[in-house]
Amino acid sequence: xxxxxxxxxxxxxxxxTHSGRWSTAAALGIxxxxxxxxxxxxxxxSWVLRTVLVVGLATLAFGVAERWPPTLPRWMARWVIQxxxxxxxxxxxxxxxxxxxxxxxFWAQSQRLQxxxxxxxxxxxxxxxxxxxxxxxxxxxxARHQALAFDLERSELERQALDARMRLLQAQVxxxxxxxxxxxxxxxxxxxxxxxxxxxxxxxxxxxxxxxxLGEPATTIGQEVRLxxxxxxxxxxxxxxxxxxxxxxxxxxMHQRCPPMTLLSLVENAVRHGIDPSEExxxxxxxxxxxxxHCRIVVADTGIGLRLGKGDGVVGTGLATLxxxxxxxxxxxxxxxxxADESGGARAEVDPPLxxxxxxxxx
Amino acid sequence: MKASPxxxxxxxxxxLRSDLASALGRLWxxxxxxxxxxxxxxxxxxxxxxxxxxxxxxxxxPGVSGIDAARAIGRRAQVVFVTAFDQYAVEAFTQGALDYxxxxxxxxxxxxxxxxxxxxxxxAAPSTDLAGLLDQLETRLQRxxxxxxxxxxxxxxxxxxxxxxxxxxxxxxxSDHKYTRIAWxxxxxxxxxxxxxxxLREVIEQFDATQFVQIHRSVIVxxxxxxxxxxxxxxxxxxxxKGRPEILPVSRTYLHLFRQM
Numbered sequence: 001x002x003x004x005x006x007x008x009x010x011x012x013x014x015x016x017t018h019s020g021r022w023s024t025a026a027a028l029g030i031x032x033x034x035x036x037x038x039x040x041x042x043x044x045x046s047w048v049l050r051t052v053l054v055v056g057l058a059t060l061a062f063g064v065a066e067r068w069p070p071t072l073p074r075w076m077a078r079w080v081i082q083x084x085x086x087x088x089x090x091x092x093x094x095x096x097x098x099x100x101x102x103x104x105x106f107w108a109q110s111q112r113l114q115x116x117x118x119x120x121x122x123x124x125x126x127x128x129x130x131x132x133x134x135x136x137x138x139x140x141x142x143a144r145h146q147a148l149a150f151d152l153e154r155s156e157l158e159r160q161a162l163d164a165r166m167r168l169l170q171a172q173v174x175x176x177x178x179x180x181x182x183x184x185x186x187x188x189x190x191x192x193x194x195x196x197x198x199x200x201x202x203x204x205x206x207x208x209x210x211x212x213x214l215g216e217p218a219t220t221i222g223q224e225v226r227l228x229x230x231x232x233x234x235x236x237x238x239x240x241x242x243x244x245x246x247x248x249x250x251x252x253x254m255h256q257r258c259p260p261m262t263l264l265s266l267v268e269n270a271v272r273h274g275i276d277p278s279e280e281x282x283x284x285x286x287x288x289x290x291x292x293x294h295c296r297i298v299v300a301d302t303g304i305g306l307r308l309g310k311g312d313g314v315v316g317t318g319l320a321t322l323x324x325x326x327x328x329x330x331x332x333x334x335x336x337x338x339x340a341d342e343s344g345g346a347r348a349e350v351d352p353p354l355x356x357x358x359x360x361x362x363x
Numbered sequence: 364m365k366a367s368p369x370x371x372x373x374x375x376x377x378x379l380r381s382d383l384a385s386a387l388g389r390l391w392x393x394x395x396x397x398x399x400x401x402x403x404x405x406x407x408x409x410x411x412x413x414x415x416x417x418x419x420x421x422x423x424x425p426g427v428s429g430i431d432a433a434r435a436i437g438r439r440a441q442v443v444f445v446t447a448f449d450q451y452a453v454e455a456f457t458q459g460a461l462d463y464x465x466x467x468x469x470x471x472x473x474x475x476x477x478x479x480x481x482x483x484x485x486x487a488a489p490s491t492d493l494a495g496l497l498d499q500l501e502t503r504l505q506r507x508x509x510x511x512x513x514x515x516x517x518x519x520x521x522x523x524x525x526x527x528x529x530x531x532x533x534x535x536x537x538s539d540h541k542y543t544r545i546a547w548x549x550x551x552x553x554x555x556x557x558x559x560x561x562x563l564r565e566v567i568e569q570f571d572a573t574q575f576v577q578i579h580r581s582v583i584v585x586x587x588x589x590x591x592x593x594x595x596x597x598x599x600x601x602x603x604x605k606g607r608p609e610i611l612p613v614s615r616t617y618l619h620l621f622r623q624m
Contacts, residue, residue, distance in 0.1 A: 180376075180447040183467035187382030238376045241401070242425075276375075279402050279426045306518050306525060320515075323529060335550030338516060340525035351550075 021059060021134070028130075029055035036119070042101075050097030054123050057093035061085035062131055079135055086131045090123040157328075164325050184238050199237050206230035210264070218329070221288060221295065222254035224263040228286065231264060235271055242281025243271070249288040256295045257355045259329045265322040266299040266348050274303025274346050282345060294334075294351040302345040306338075319348070326350065368484055369413060371398045373406035373432065374421035374445065383419060383445070383468060390470070391477045403427025407435045415440060416484055419464075422446045430501050441480055455500045515569075519545055519557035528557060530570070534588040534604055535611060538563035538581040546607065554607050576620060578602060578613045592621050 032055065033048030040047065065078070065085035072078060098106040098116050106112040181203055188196035209227035225247065232245045267284065275282045282302035289296050319336060326334050334352040341347040370387070374380045380399045387394055394417070398409035404427045406420060418440050420429035433442045443462040446452045456463040462476060516527040532548045543566050545557040559566070567575070567583055577583045590605045592613070600613040600621060613621065 176447050176449060179466060183382075183447070184376060184378045186467045187378040190382055190385060238378065241377065242375070277425050279404065281425075306527060332550075332552065336529075337550060338527035 021063070025055050025059040026052070029053075042115075046101040049101055050094065050119060053097040053100075054090055054093040054119060057089045057096075058086045058123065058127050058131075061089035062134070079132075082135065083128050083131055086127050087124055090127055091120045094120045094123065160324070161328050164321055164328060181234055181238065195237065199234065202230050202233040202237070206234060210261075217259075218257045219260045220254065221249070221256045221258055221263075224258060224260075225249055225254070225286075225288070227261075228263045228267050231267060232284070239276075239281065242278070243275055243284070244282075245284040245286070247286045249286075250290055253288045253290050253295055256290075256352070258295070258352050259325045262322065262326070262350065262352075263297065263299075265319060266297070266350070269319050269348065270299050270301040270303065270346065274301035274305070276303075278304045290354065293354050295354060297350045297352070298347065299349075300341050300343070300345065300347040302341070302343040305345050306340050326352070367393055367395055368417065368481075369395050369397045369415040370417040370419060371400060371406065371409045371413065371415050372396055372419045373400040373403065373409075373424065373429065374419075375401055375424045376421075377401070379421070379445075379466065386468065386470070386473055387477070390474055391481070403429060403432040406432040410436055410440065417441045417443065417480055419443050419445055422449075422452060430497055434497050441483060443476060443480070452500075461496060461500070517545065517559065519559045521555065521557045526557065531574075531585070531587065533575075533585050534607060535582060535584040535609075536563060536566060536575075537583075546609070548606075552606075576617075578611060578617045578620070580614065580616075582611050584611055 029052035030048055033051035034044065036051060037044040037047040062082050062085060065082040072081070094116055097119070098112060102109070102112050106116065181199075185196060185199050185203065188199055206227065209223060209230060229247060232243075232247075236243045236245065263286070267286065270284050275284065284299065284301045287296075287298045287300075319338065323336050326336055330352060334350060337349045339347050339349075368391075372380050372383050372387075374383070380401075384396045384399065387396060397413045397415055400406035400409045402424045403420075406418070406424075406429075407427065410418060410432075418433070418436055420432055420442060422429040422444055423446070424432075429444060433444070436442060441462070443464060444452075444456060445464045445466060445468070446456075447466045453463070453465065455461075462479065464472060464476060515530045517530055517533065519526055519528050528545060528547050534546045534548065534554070537544045537546070539558075541560075541562055543559050543561055543563050545559060547555055547557060549555045563581060563583065567577060570583070574587065575583050575585055584602055584604075588604050588607075590603045593601045593603065595601060598615045598618055600618055602611040602613055604611070
């Protein structure tokens with residue numbers, strides 16, 4: 001988690017493959033040395049020393065050029081520096097290799113000079129290719145790592161979307177709400193009241209509007225409003241002394257699309273956390289309009305407000321999943337704002353951006 | 364020999380109150396429902412006024428709940444709780460051997476409850492000591508309605524307005540005497556400041572410790588808002604934030620948190 005910004009500033013971090021690199025270099029050096037010593041008068045160990053030195057120093061130069069200098073001008077690619085380092089290191093290493101294994105100055109003897117030339121030539125011929133191969137493999141590993149990270153992030157987002165849908169399903173078929181409402185219907189039926197069928201109709205409208213949401217990714221404001229109307233009708237019949245409501249929707253907002261249950265979540269939250277806990281109840285006002293490229297949704301209530309009972313602090317409300325759903329659908333463009341209302345209650349606002357592909361305009 | 368037993372019914376939904384009263388009228392004709400209350404407070408008032416033998420209390424009521432009312436009533440009457448479909452409540456009631464009815468109330472169940480109550484009143488058996496059970500009951504019901512700890516809101520004042528700030532929009536928190544300053548992103552992504560009347564110590568207890576980390580005696584930062592950390596001399600460090608110019612100090616005590624590589 002710790003990133004020291006004073007060190008290297010290259011765009012991509014290079015995974016360190018030290019052990020692999022050096023063992024390969026060692027094997028190459030020794031193998032080459034053994035090969036060169038075949039049919040040569042010079043003892044094997046001399047050859048091996050020279051070749052190991054050449055390969056070793058070239059690998060070292062490659063590694064050093066990987067990290068130093070730390071910042072390069074934009075037009076200079078690091079791989080060029082690394083190749084140059086390898087090419088420069090080879091003759092230097094060969095020079096040292098020969099100096100250590102023969103009498104000095106080794107270039108006086110034509111055979112040694114020839115050998116030096118051959119070693120240097122061969123190394124410069126093959127070395128850069130090996131270096132390039134190593135760099136290509138590094139890049140590929142990095143690309144694979146990034147692809148994996150993207151996959152992981154995408155599947156994580158998919159999982160979050162799925163989770164949000166699951167919770168939506170659970171919220172739609174709340175047994176608590178259902179059984180309570182049915183109890184009220186039954187009470188009306190028992191007493192032979194003429195409002196029994198009215199309540200039943202509202203419940204049917206609610207279920208009909210809520211349940212089909214199971215598969216859809218979006219609905220229209222119009223459908224949402226019908227759902228909310230059914231809900232508020234039910235709640236008002238259940239607690240007539242404690243709930244009043246108004247719904248004001250601009251006609252051209254009716255066809256706008258929005259995530260399912262958006263309005264219902266807001267209204268339910270207002271009822272459950274604002275109106276219901278209040279002994280005297282209150283009023284809920286739903287307003288939907290269009291303004292400046294956005295659909296403006298406001299749900300205000302005159303309930304108990306954002307009281308926690310202990311003053312300021314952290315509060316968990318029922319709008320958690322709505323925020324997530326809005327984020328998944330609109331990114332950051334349709335935030336949910338929750339604040340105190342002048343009436344002492346609470347006010348929730350959502351501004352989803354207008355859907356340019358909305359079918360039809362005015363109802 | 365008790366002449367005519369009395370009862371009160373408490374429920375915030377008027378239709379359900381009168382429905383239960385009618386049902387009792389059919390199944391227990393000798394019982395007189397002396398009062399119907401619309402919330403816990405009214406229930407307690409009605410109880411003190413009439414001192415009935417039985418109280419039917421809806422669990423979920425505004426202000427004073429059915430459980431609070433039952434506490435106030437204590438052992439002075441037989442209490443029957445009424446609840447909508449709620450597996451947790453039902454579990455709690457069964458565990459505590461409390462009388463309860465589930466809405467919509469079925470005639471058969473009500474009949475059984477009435478039978479039990481009649482027996483108890485006739486034998487003048489003392490009512491269950493609810494005190495301890497009620498505490499348990501309340502904790503169980505509270506557990507059901509806790510929201511997931513990850514997505515939460517912080518209630519804060521911005522100027523003269525009160526706003527709910529989603530916790531993941533908070534960049535960092537800084538203590539200011541007995542208050543705490545919140546640095547957050549508003550819906551336009553613009554940095555803003557808010558104030559809450561809680562000390563930093565009280566606030567940090569409520570936050571998710573894996574996302575919000577204390578880096579200094581008076582600063583808590585949201586790890587998601589951290590751009591990078593620069594080590595300084597003297598075992599200190601600076602935290603740089605994404606999209607904000609402020610630099611937050613990391614004190615020696617907390618430096619170890621940033622050493623995981």
